[in-house]
Amino acid sequence: MTIQEIQEEIVDEFSMFDDWMQRYEYMIELGKSLPLIEEKYKVEENLIKGCQSKVWVHADLIGDKLAFSADSDAIITKGIVAILIRAYSNQHPTDILEADNKFIDEIGLKEHLSPTRANGLVSMIKQLKMYAIAYQTQLD
Amino acid sequence: MKAVADKLPLDIETIRLDFPILKRKVNGYPLVYLDNAATSQTPQQVIDVIVDYYSNYNANIHRGVHSLSQEATDKYEAARKKIQQHFNVAKSHEIIFTSGTTHSINLVANGFAQELNTGDEIIVSALEHHSNIVPWQMLCEKTGAVLKVIPMTQEGELDMDAFHKLLSDKTKMVFVNHVSNALGTVNPIEEIIEATHKAGAAILVDGAQAAPHIKADLQALDVDFYVVSAHKMCGPTGVGMLYGKEKWLNKLPPYQGGGEMIATVSFEKTTYAELPHKFEAGTPNICGGIAFGAALDYMNAIGFENIASYEHMLLEYATKELLEIEGLKIYGTSKDKTAVISFNIEGLHPYDIGTIVDKLGIAVRTGHHCAQPIMDFFKIPGTVRASFSFYNTFEEVDVFISAIKKAKMMLQ
Numbered sequence: 112m113t114i115q116e117i118q119e120e121i122v123d124e125f126s127m128f129d130d131w132m133q134r135y136e137y138m139i140e141l142g143k144s145l146p147l148i149e150e151k152y153k154v155e156e157n158l159i160k161g162c163q164s165k166v167w168v169h170a171d172l173i174g175d176k177l178a179f180s181a182d183s184d185a186i187i188t189k190g191i192v193a194i195l196i197r198a199y200s201n202q203h204p205t206d207i208l209e210a211d212n213k214f215i216d217e218i219g220l221k222e223h224l225s226p227t228r229a230n231g232l233v234s235m236i237k238q239l240k241m242y243a244i245a246y247q248t249q250l251d
Numbered sequence: 252m253k254a255v256a257d258k259l260p261l262d263i264e265t266i267r268l269d270f271p272i273l274k275r276k277v278n279g280y281p282l283v284y285l286d287n288a289a290t291s292q293t294p295q296q297v298i299d300v301i302v303d304y305y306s307n308y309n310a311n312i313h314r315g316v317h318s319l320s321q322e323a324t325d326k327y328e329a330a331r332k333k334i335q336q337h338f339n340v341a342k343s344h345e346i347i348f349t350s351g352t353t354h355s356i357n358l359v360a361n362g363f364a365q366e367l368n369t370g371d372e373i374i375v376s377a378l379e380h381h382s383n384i385v386p387w388q389m390l391c392e393k394t395g396a397v398l399k400v401i402p403m404t405q406e407g408e409l410d411m412d413a414f415h416k417l418l419s420d421k422t423k424m425v426f427v428n429h430v431s432n433a434l435g436t437v438n439p440i441e442e443i444i445e446a447t448h449k450a451g452a453a454i455l456v457d458g459a460q461a462a463p464h465i466k467a468d469l470q471a472l473d474v475d476f477y478v479v480s481a482h483k484m485c486g487p488t489g490v491g492m493l494y495g496k497e498k499w500l501n502k503l504p505p506y507q508g509g510g511e512m513i514a515t516v517s518f519e520k521t522t523y524a525e526l527p528h529k530f531e532a533g534t535p536n537i538c539g540g541i542a543f544g545a546a547l548d549y550m551n552a553i554g555f556e557n558i559a560s561y562e563h564m565l566l567e568y569a570t571k572e573l574l575e576i577e578g579l580k581i582y583g584t585s586k587d588k589t590a591v592i593s594f595n596i597e598g599l600h601p602y603d604i605g606t607i608v609d610k611l612g613i614a615v616r617t618g619h620h621c622a623q624p625i626m627d628f629f630k631i632p633g634t635v636r637a638s639f640s641f642y643n644t645f646e647e648v649d650v651f652i653s654a655i656k657k658a659k660m661m662l663q
């Protein structure tokens with residue numbers, strides 16, 4: 112599936128809920144399916160700055176696709192990063208760089224998109240794209 | 252809680268009507284504002300003073316011969332007198348208007364550079380707001396003085412035995428807060444001030460968290476410097492006070508150069524203005540200063556004893572209810588504390604709890620509360636901090652407790 116198709120699928124899933132509590136509960140549920148980062152990658156360089164909770168993200172190049180793994184010490188943050196990774200993992204770096212993030216708004220998590228919000232969703236997206244840039248040059 | 256309502260030391264229903272923001276909804280729920288230690292809300296009486304200033308007599312002060320300027324100057328100086336009376340200060344020029352606590356501390360730390368030599372010692376407490384440790388670290392770098400830290404106990408109190416041992420003839424300055432922002436501990440500043448003076452050193456007390464709850468008598472305390480921010484005591488942001496004993500303020504050099512702080516200027520030499528103007532360079536926050544005075548009027552009309560005893564009832568009730576929640580631990584268990592509760596629930600991240608209760612309209616603080624050393628001491632990433640004010644109610648405590656329980660259910 113393309114990034115856009117996955118994003119639409121996520122938006123579809125979230126549209127079943129009519130209040131924030133159900134959305135958050137689902138997000139927390141998704142957090143539990145996050146492809147966990149290996150302990151050895153839980154290091155300072157992989158820590159995303161700008162979050163009140165700790166978030167580590169790691170990327171592996173498999174063929175010409177990027178596979179992300181991550182973890183966080185806060186469960187809501189873990190849910191958010193799980194949603195992002197579901198959309199962006201196992202995709203070509205160029206596609207990751209070209210993707211937009213409107214779906215975050217559409218699933219009712221807009222409040223997390225503010226750059227001043229301490230959860231660092233914006234920093235997470237930036238980090239995923241940084242990995243994409245790094246590996247894109249490697250592929251070229 | 253109806254039964255209690257008759258015995259309350261203040262008329263909470265009338266008080267709440269004074270605060271327009273308390274009628275707000277947040278995320279669809281009535282706002283429950285429990286982040287008072289970060290900043291307090293503003294009553295209509297103070298808002299009216301701000302509107303009146305800009306509507307009727309906005310002018311620069313101390314300069315113009317015209318009537319508006321005189322009116323603004325009179326009101327500004329009247330506010331200084333109110334602050335002087337409130338803190339029982341001997342002379343009004345011992346009150347310096349600043350932009351707030353941080354500015355006040357930097358002003359003193361900067362001025363102390365000329366008092367210090369290599370090997371001199373500055374003592375700060377482990378309970379400080381970390382941004383306020385920085386000016387002393389900078390001062391040490393500049394002068395070669397050494398920073399010493401008063402350790403804290405598991406209860407979140409200062410280790411006073413250790414403090415007395417740290418004092419010596421090398422000690423030149425002691426800096427402590429009156430009340431800790433992260434834990435609410437009320438520090439024994441009387442004892443600290445007395446011992447500091449016996450050692451021949453000066454003492455600055457950060458009253459930012461104390462001033463909203465405790466009316467300090469600065470002459471009785473005999474403290475050298477005391478600093479507060481108006482925005483934590485029903486006043487506006489960007490204005491605060493530095494109290495300094497006259498002899499110290501005369502001794503310290505000005506912090507900033509500019510208009511207002513000079514008597515005569517030539518390219519060869521400038522002579523500084525008298526106190527307090529020596530430390531008030533540039534156009535100050537005139538409206539803010541006047542509104543600060545109005546905020547003190549407002550709080551004094553309610554009465555600080557009533558405020559303290561009501562807030563203490565809220566604290567005891569909230570503490571008791573929170574402790575019934577399984578796995579909940581409170582940090583800062585001193586007998587003497589203001590209405591601040593810092594806590595965690597086992598296995599949950601404070602950020603998660605804060606996010607869920609925010610969705611329910613409740614404002615609490617999460618994180619390290621600018622007190623990283625305290626968090627390191629307890630080996631935790633941060634806490635959830637609920638801080639209460641006299642306009643909070645027992646019903647709000649109930650709403651808060653049930654939100655915490657809901658968050659716990661969702662997150663576990």
Ligand SMILES: Cc1ncc(COP(=O)(O)O)c(C=O)c1O
Pocket residue numbers: 288289350351352353354380383428430431432457459460480
């Ligand atoms: C104990 C203490 N000192 C200083 C400050 C800083 O105050 P301001 O930001 O108003 O300068 C705070 C505010 O959080 C505080 O709690």
